Amino acid sequence: MTIDSLPAGPASAAVEVTGAGPQLDYYLIGARDSTTTVEGILVEEFTRDRDFVTTGLASAGWTPQAGWWSSASLSRDIRTNPEMLARVVPTSRRQAEDAHRALGGGQLPDETLLRTHFLDHQPIASAPPLRLGPAQPPAGFHDRRVYRVLFAKDLRPDQVAALRTAWRTPAAGTSASGTNASVASGRLDGHGDQFSWDLRRVGHTLAWGLDVTALLATDATAALGSTLSALTDVLRQHGLIPVTTERFS
Known part of the structure; x- marks a missing residue:
């Protein structure tokens, strides 16, 4: 085989x-x-x-x-x-x-x-969350969290294109630019909670990072865990190897 x-x-x-x-x-x-x-x-x-x-x-x-x-x-x-x-x-x-x-x-x-x-x-050592972004969540949400899932290995251009299509990434790209620009992004709304994510190269292009922002309107934090798991699995299916998940805020 x-x-x-x-x-x-x-x-x-x-x-x-x-x-x-x-x-x-x-x-x-x-x-x-x-x-x-x-x-x-x-x-x-x-x-x-x-x-x-x-x-x-x-x-x-x-x-x-x-x-x-x-x-x-x-x-x-x-x-x-x-x-x-x-x-x-x-x-x-x-x-x-x-x-x-x-x-x-x-x-x-x-x-x-x-x-x-x-x-x-x-x-695997972890540290207290860094405070990135506004200290308070937007109106209508009780919690704002930012995570980064790090991955090893690489993606082919066709795999990036498939992710952009599936996640409905805007044709013009995302707001970031330069070496840390997002190459694919997506958004998911469910029961009042909002999740958005950006995939970009990190560590001087030696790795990939999936940055996930969660705006929580409910107390169903299990949905956050399921979303992080599902997104990680999608990138595993495309050949990346997860390294760690960090919380930034």
């Missing part, structure tokens, strides 16, 4: 916010040489505090030769080591099941059982 044989990322990227609980993230690990043969599977789950800020990362890897092993070091490497980053492809659970079966592992365990392999938790 090869990575190239797997379906490409979706042509569209509509944000579907559901009340479903957290799900695991799946990755395929490719060969070290110029081929793209799948060697194994990586399964991850971020831990977050009550403000949805990342506090840690739990993970486990699997190969036919070694079985399951806890892999905090591998999770670090795929976000910091360019060679490892090039070998890992975000995927869906269904595709991970197909790879697990094709590599001789049989049926992929359910997520409850997979979590029992998370033995090596990687803490």
